[in-house]
Amino acid sequence: MSDEIEDYLNWKLAGRIDRRDFLKLGVSAAGIALVAACGGSNTVGPTGPTGPEFKLGVVLPYSGVYAELGNSITNGMRMYFDSVGNQAGNRKITVVTADEQVALADAVAATKKVVEQDGVDMVAGYVSSPNAAGNRNYLDGLKMPTLIANAGVNSLSRAAKSPFIYRTSFSNWQPSHPMGTYVAEKLGKKKIQLVYAKYGAGLEAVAAFKETFTGSGGTIVGPDVATPFPNNGDQTPFVQAIQTDKIDGIYCFMSGTDAVTFLKKAAELGTLKKLGLVSGAGFFVEQDVLAAITDAAPDGAITGLHWALPLANKENQDFVSKYSKKFSGRQADVFAVQGFDTARVIVEALNAVKGNTTNKDAFMTAIAGVSFKSPRGDFKFDATTNNVVQTIYVRKTVKDPKLGWTNQVIDQYPGVADPGK
Amino acid sequence: MDVLNLAHGSFYMIGAYTAYTVVMATQNFWLALLVAPVLLAVIGAALEMVFFRRLYRHGHLPQVLMTFGFTLVFVDLIRSRFGPTTRAIPPPPGLGGAVHLATATFSSYSLFVLGIAIVIGALLVIGWRLTRLGVVLRAGVSDKEMAGLLGIDLPRTFTFTFAFGAALAGLAGVIAAPEFAIYPGMDANVLILALVVVVIGGLGSIEGALLGAAVIGLGYVIGSTLFPQFAIGLIFALMAAVLIIRPSGLLGRRS
Amino acid sequence: MARSDGADEGLAVAHLTAGYGGGAVVRDVSIDVGHGEAVALLGRNGAGKTTALMAIAGALRPMAGTVAIDGRPVAGLPAYRIARLGVSLVPQGRRIFSTLTVRENLTLGSRGGNLDEVHSLFPVLAKRAAVSGTALSGGEQQMLAIGRALMTRPRLLLMDEPSEGLAPQVVRDIGALVGRLRRELGLAVLIAEQNLALALAIADHVYVIERGEVVHQSSAAAFRGDPAAQKRYLGV
Numbered sequence: 045m046s047d048e049i050e051d052y053l054n055w056k057l058a059g060r061i062d063r064r065d066f067l068k069l070g071v072s073a074a075g076i077a078l079v080a081a082c083g084g085s086n087t088v089g090p091t092g093p094t095g096p097e098f099k100l101g102v103v104l105p106y107s108g109v110y111a112e113l114g115n116s117i118t119n120g121m122r123m124y125f126d127s128v129g130n131q132a133g134n135r136k137i138t139v140v141t142a143d144e145q146v147a148l149a150d151a152v153a154a155t156k157k158v159v160e161q162d163g164v165d166m167v168a169g170y171v172s173s174p175n176a177a178g179n180r181n182y183l184d185g186l187k188m189p190t191l192i193a194n195a196g197v198n199s200l201s202r203a204a205k206s207p208f209i210y211r212t213s214f215s216n217w218q219p220s221h222p223m224g225t226y227v228a229e230k231l232g233k234k235k236i237q238l239v240y241a242k243y244g245a246g247l248e249a250v251a252a253f254k255e256t257f258t259g260s261g262g263t264i265v266g267p268d269v270a271t272p273f274p275n276n277g278d279q280t281p282f283v284q285a286i287q288t289d290k291i292d293g294i295y296c297f298m299s300g301t302d303a304v305t306f307l308k309k310a311a312e313l314g315t316l317k318k319l320g321l322v323s324g325a326g327f328f329v330e331q332d333v334l335a336a337i338t339d340a341a342p343d344g345a346i347t348g349l350h351w352a353l354p355l356a357n358k359e360n361q362d363f364v365s366k367y368s369k370k371f372s373g374r375q376a377d378v379f380a381v382q383g384f385d386t387a388r389v390i391v392e393a394l395n396a397v398k399g400n401t402t403n404k405d406a407f408m409t410a411i412a413g414v415s416f417k418s419p420r421g422d423f424k425f426d427a428t429t430n431n432v433v434q435t436i437y438v439r440k441t442v443k444d445p446k447l448g449w450t451n452q453v454i455d456q457y458p459g460v461a462d463p464g465k
Numbered sequence: 466m467d468v469l470n471l472a473h474g475s476f477y478m479i480g481a482y483t484a485y486t487v488v489m490a491t492q493n494f495w496l497a498l499l500v501a502p503v504l505l506a507v508i509g510a511a512l513e514m515v516f517f518r519r520l521y522r523h524g525h526l527p528q529v530l531m532t533f534g535f536t537l538v539f540v541d542l543i544r545s546r547f548g549p550t551t552r553a554i555p556p557p558p559g560l561g562g563a564v565h566l567a568t569a570t571f572s573s574y575s576l577f578v579l580g581i582a583i584v585i586g587a588l589l590v591i592g593w594r595l596t597r598l599g600v601v602l603r604a605g606v607s608d609k610e611m612a613g614l615l616g617i618d619l620p621r622t623f624t625f626t627f628a629f630g631a632a633l634a635g636l637a638g639v640i641a642a643p644e645f646a647i648y649p650g651m652d653a654n655v656l657i658l659a660l661v662v663v664v665i666g667g668l669g670s671i672e673g674a675l676l677g678a679a680v681i682g683l684g685y686v687i688g689s690t691l692f693p694q695f696a697i698g699l700i701f702a703l704m705a706a707v708l709i710i711r712p713s714g715l716l717g718r719r720s
Numbered sequence: 721m722a723r724s725d726g727a728d729e730g731l732a733v734a735h736l737t738a739g740y741g742g743g744a745v746v747r748d749v750s751i752d753v754g755h756g757e758a759v760a761l762l763g764r765n766g767a768g769k770t771t772a773l774m775a776i777a778g779a780l781r782p783m784a785g786t787v788a789i790d791g792r793p794v795a796g797l798p799a800y801r802i803a804r805l806g807v808s809l810v811p812q813g814r815r816i817f818s819t820l821t822v823r824e825n826l827t828l829g830s831r832g833g834n835l836d837e838v839h840s841l842f843p844v845l846a847k848r849a850a851v852s853g854t855a856l857s858g859g860e861q862q863m864l865a866i867g868r869a870l871m872t873r874p875r876l877l878l879m880d881e882p883s884e885g886l887a888p889q890v891v892r893d894i895g896a897l898v899g900r901l902r903r904e905l906g907l908a909v910l911i912a913e914q915n916l917a918l919a920l921a922i923a924d925h926v927y928v929i930e931r932g933e934v935v936h937q938s939s940a941a942a943f944r945g946d947p948a949a950q951k952r953y954l955g956v
Binding site for chain 2: 777778779798799800803804808809811815817818819820824827828829831868869872
């Protein structure tokens with residue numbers, strides 16, 4: 045019971061403890077108070093770390109449209125930190141969270157809060173690309189060690205890369221680039237129409253697909269179907285702009301709510317059934333989307349992503365079951381994996397420098413050198429782009445008797461690195 | 466009533482979550498169509514009697530502040546109960562397919578929504594134009610004090626009307642649930658569009674709201690197809706244009 | 721203080737203080753209007769006549785004093801409840817509902833009023849029943865405002881500057897009309913006016929209000945025969 049309280053005290057998540065957790069905490073605290081009042085036994089824990097506290101500022105959305113992603117990433121981080129007793133390199137790791145929200149102004153305020161008010165040693169987080177890019181110069185200028193835990197904008201691995209900012213998630217280019225080759229060569233589908241939410245991530249993803257797809261002899265059939273982002277209106281005109289009789293299939297980039305409304309409408313209108321191939325970046329049919337649309341799911345859709353729920357490696361099987369146990373039955377998702385790996389990078393780098401982070405260049409070198417077997421497979425950084433090098437899995441959307449709707453891995457492209465120079 | 470209620474979007478969201486809850490528990494969409502309006506009428510009446518009626522005399526700003534406060538309360542309540550995840554429910558049995566009309570294809574459910582919207586719109590116009598309640602409300606919109614001086618019990622009428630409006634928003638939420646996605650924040654999206662509709666149509670005019678909705682609906686779909694990045698911008702440009710040419714809206718009263 | 725013998729009869733206003741935003745516009749005003757009586761409230765612009773009428777009708781909550789209708793205290797009741805006790809206001813500026821047709825303006829507050837009777841009093845309102853109330857001319861709107869008040873079957877008619885902005889002939893018509901309503905319906909009238917001729921044509925008794933206080937009262941006949949008082953209080 046006291047472990048649980050210890051967790052919370054270490055974690056300082058006051059801002060985001062949900063009501064159930066809060067009640068649990070209250071009950072535990074009452075229990076402890078009772079024990080203390082009765083003159084309970086003196087429990088002295090093992091000797092803790094003796095070095096100075098290591099403060100990590102986590103800037104993630106806990107409200108607004110991306111709140112779910114923020115929570116998953118935070119859970120993943122919490123799970124890894126807990127597994128190592130919230131310490132590394134003889135330093136106690138304390139996490140200070142701030143709400144990234146949606147707009148850049150809020151994300152900037154959140155970053156400044158953890159840096160200037162809380163005086164953190166390191167920053168991690170950022171779900172949305174504009175927010176990651178918008179804080180880049182500030183963090184770079186301060187030489188603040190930073191890990192991007194989601195935002196995929198390509199430029200952070202290219203023109204805007206910083207020696208102090210590494211990315212543990214993906215670049216938008218990564219999941220889609222191998223898919224062009226796969227669709228054209230392995231599936232032999234040569235006429236594809238592009239469907240995407242028209243914003244940075246969508247544009248970068250379909251551009252990466254197009255590059256390898258046309259390079260492998262495929263033809264993009266125009267015009268592209270570009271939806272507003274986010275699309276709060278009717279998806280019908282966009283679904284109907286898919287020229288089912290002229291193409292072998294579509295390649296799609298959408299996520300979250302947009303993917304849900306688009307797929308539902310495409311199922312209702314019978315468009316999905318008429319398509320020889322539904323392909324895309326994996327976010328289009330990730331677990332959050334499949335859970336919402338259930339049987340409107342595009343059976344047999346082929347998508348690329350750096351993870352899949354049923355991935356067979358031991359680390360993933362372990363992660364998925366422990367995650368579900370720790371967070372009252374919640375299913376793991378790709379964002380939780382990214383959080384888990386982000387925390388692991390921090391811990392391993394701290395261990396490597398024996399807790400000494402005053403020499404920032406040495407600390408960044410330690411970060412760059414971290415590599416391990418992640419739930420997503422082999423994880424390491426690319427010295428050229430400061431971006432993660434990882435396997436991109438080709439997955440097929442199926443209804444699994446045990447897992448329900450999910451994405452079965454059918455092929456893989458190991459060691460995919462962003463082409464930044 | 467001349468009341469600016471920003472919590473109207475919350476009523477819509479609560480309607481959608483009611484639909485989700487009822488459909489998950491009973492698999493019966495039609496039951497949700499009955500439950501949500503009743504629930505929202507009760508919520509609406511309670512809010513009006515306890516909170517909003519104190520603000521009528523103080524103009525729009527306090528109304529905006531208080532009702533906006535309630536949107537935050539409601540979205541947090543929804544989030545704490547259902548989490549931030551996007552939810553969806555399927556269309557009711559029989560309406561999950563597509564209908565082919567001439568060369569066009571529509572989802573049956575979209576046509577159902579269209580049909581319901583036309584029926585409700587027509588009933589509202591008839592009620593507004595031809596019923597006693599419509600006369601009382603139009604009088605209340607134009608001069609509350611004078612209506613009271615003629616013996617009209619406006620507080621009761623306003624409570625009823627507010628509850629009725631909340632019920633309609635709840636109904637809209639249920640109807641929208643299978644068509645769109647259900648998530649905390651869906652209230653803000655629909656609220657912004659509703660405000661633009663009302664401003665373009667003209668405050669205090671049902672026909673104006675219908676006309677505004679048609680303009681915005683078509684404008685949004687055409688705009689989002691042609692310029693996906695500027696769909697919302699286009700809507701606001703349209704609103705700005707209307708405000709410049711007719712400051713009181715297309716069918717609004719001129720003060 | 722009470723002028724009429726039976727204080728339980730008609731309208732009795734005693735020591736009324738009322739105003740806006742905490743500031744008193746009328747102070748310590750006492751007025752009685754007996755059954756079927758016509759009383760004029762005279763005073764210059766801004767003297768407090770409208771405030772007094774609004775406070776009596778309940779549109780304004782009195783700060784002090786009492787208002788009784790047939791002995792029943794009504795000060796502080798909402799306007800709609802006072803209206804339902806048989807008090808109806810023809811307001812300054814007429815305040816016709818622009819969102820209602822002429823007919824709807826009439827039927828809105830109807831409590832047993834007879835549309836045919838009002839139409840026979842004002843044939844123009846029948847002819848133009850379907851147009852918006854504010855599409856009428858000023859004189860017609862005044863008729864509509866009076867007709868609208870009559871539809872509530874009042875026993876006491878409050879009239880606030882009915883002559884304002886109207887041609888002299890129309891003003892004379894209104895005077896004649898009010899006389900007829902008193903005779904035929906036994907209606908009591910409290911009229912606030914600056915137009916002395918109209919007030920004296922209608923009223924049995926006059927009160928003069930100056931800077932929010934009653935400074936003079938007498939029978940209408942006495943005031944008519946007292947040019948000095950007329951000049952002192954009203955500058956005519």
